[in-house]
Amino acid sequence: MFATSEIELDQTALANNLNYIRKVIGKDVRLSSVVKGNAYGHGIFEFVPMAETLGVDHFSVFSADEALEVTNISMHRSQVMVMGFVDNAELEWAVLNEVEFFVFELDRLEKAIEMARKVGKKARIHLEFETGLNRTGFIKTDLVRAVEFLKKNLDHFELMGDCTHYAGAESIANYVRVKNQIKKFNKMDKWLRSTGLEPLVKHTACSAAAISYPKSRMEMVRIGILQYGFWPSKETFIDCIKHVSSREDPLRRVMKWKSKVMDVKEVNTGEFIGYGTTFMASENMKIATVPVGYSHGYARSLSNQGRVLIRGKRLAVVGIVNMNLLIVDVSECPGAEKGDEVVLIGDQGDNSISVSSFGELSDQLNYELLTRLPRNIPRTVIANETLTNQIPTNGLSKA
Template identity: 55%
Template sequence: MFHSSYIEISKSALQNNINFLRKEIGPYVKLSSVIKGNAYGHGIEPFAAIAQECGVDHFSVFSADEALRLLPTLKKPATIMIMGYLDNPELEWAIQNDMEFFVFELDRLIEAGKAAKKLQKRACVHLELETGMNRTGFGENEINNVLSVLEEHKEYLELKGVCTHFAGAESFQNHDRVQEQLNRYKQQLQRLQASGYTPEQCHTACSAAMVSYPETRMDMVRIGIMQYGLWPSPETYIQYIGQREEKLDPLQRLINWKSHVMTLKYVSQGEYIGYGTSYQASRDMTVAIVPVGYAWGYSRTLSNHGQVLINGVRAAVVGIVNMNVMMVQVTEIHDVRKGDEVVLLGKQGSESITVASFGELSTQLNYELLTRLPINIPRYVVD
């Protein structure tokens, strides 16, 4: 394989999740698959291919470089929406390739109008409104200027959408803030509509808002973490499951991250394992060396805390996680050999290592853990 680890992506799990999400939002709400951050670590190219096979026809990316990677992978017609970074020189490329994109500053809106006029082709823009996130978006005091630019370039700017992003819909402590954002969004939208600009799509909901605030679903939802089989937060999951008679998680995880035993080491009682003196063998031990470390996305904070699966049994990480290897204690696991499969994340037999368990042990968010998986780990699609 020429790689020390690899990632499996389950197509059947994705189909399950897409079916669940479509059932939740209903037939009249568009589902946009958010694949920023290398499809949350799953890989833009393999994920987009199976997503299309699962019926997805709308993708949201953060930047032009992600759109550039996505474009050649699409086998069927699909919409690509760039939500963030898009330099002005890239606007012509985006318009020429039928990309839709967020605008959240006058400079980009003006330059988009100029680029569209040069190409004699309308640019499909989504106005992002500032409602309280204080990151990107047009504030209330900028709406008049926005309207002026839209009017000036009305032949070449198509108002495809009006959107915003909620600042923490995954936590109930942000409830009042989210409600205030929603109110501000509606007020600004009414100003646009009163001036004759009605967007084709109103969209505000991420995964957490889609679950916790159904009124935010509107014309389209931008779904990231949930399509990959994970919940935005324990609170979101508890809220959802608490309203159901059947207390079963409807989502399935797509990802399995695997490696193998590189070699075995026999360590005498009293000896230290790995760098420094963080772990001392309390008895004679057998240690398996696994060729994955923090350079490959396995956090150093999991030193002496992490677990992997070998032969269907949990094995504890001992010593400091190195750049390229880790050591795991396998004394009690029967018949461990060089080359045996090691599951770092996912299922083996009846046991599983969850993304949540990584978060609990390493303080990493599930989003953070997944997106830190290096891009050069090979991803393979499995059933």
């Protein structure tokens, strides 16, 4: 059976992006690859081995089930860090499998130490500080209690790191707030170390912070959207290029999402296209149907706004995006026929459809559209044999 669309992942593009990120963060800063949200829609099972081949050996996820997926597919027993949800019932598994996890409240900390005692292994924890996002993280008074508890249980944990998360580093509107968070984190880190507890690494930077706030890079950065070839925002991209002579985008899109033309037909002037009356042909038109709709991650809000590539031409989506298909005006491409490749995200000829262009048209963030791509879309890695043979698989996440 053939899927209605497929996703290709370009290993050469990923290598380019990782090399760029490593140049930005410097050789002494570790890179943790963020693969939450099914690797931002790219697919954990496809992306993790591809990244490991390029030297990545540390992955960040949101939840324990994602951590399990990474540990199941990892080729090199890479380190895995859970930044968000771990149910108390999952802590035993995490400790047994040496999965690292954030601790931001006392109940999780106490249960983690209890599981560590039970299984005879140390819990690998990262203390998260509340610095101004007001989401998760220890405030100072609770951190004092956490430290008192930890100092009574020194044999049952490894303090892998201390960390925080910024409140919108991708927007200049949050500049003062983020700067204050950096100051507060450093103050809390200094206090923690004064108690005798020494985190192995301090880490606070996401993709946007790593680009826009050099002081946030510290000893490790948690890079998500950048590695996939997308920018957190236009402002972040401007921060990247404003100090260099070239204005070209240094990133390459790892993903190409494509489908095929399912049918081609003629529509006469004055006829409506698709459901309802949202689009009427103002002249005789040629249209193509594509078997991708909002159930496949192509937003209904892109009705009469979206763009696709067919035979190298950028063409308009007309009418309402259905659950299972969309309609394209191919009048400018008279040779279009059944079976032609349709690029929904990615390059074809000299043209490109970027996720950011979707965002501008549908009020979706890069992150939102990518992570909504269903898991059942087949994903294929386009491997580069030269890269696979030349790049060592250990330690390059620190390069």
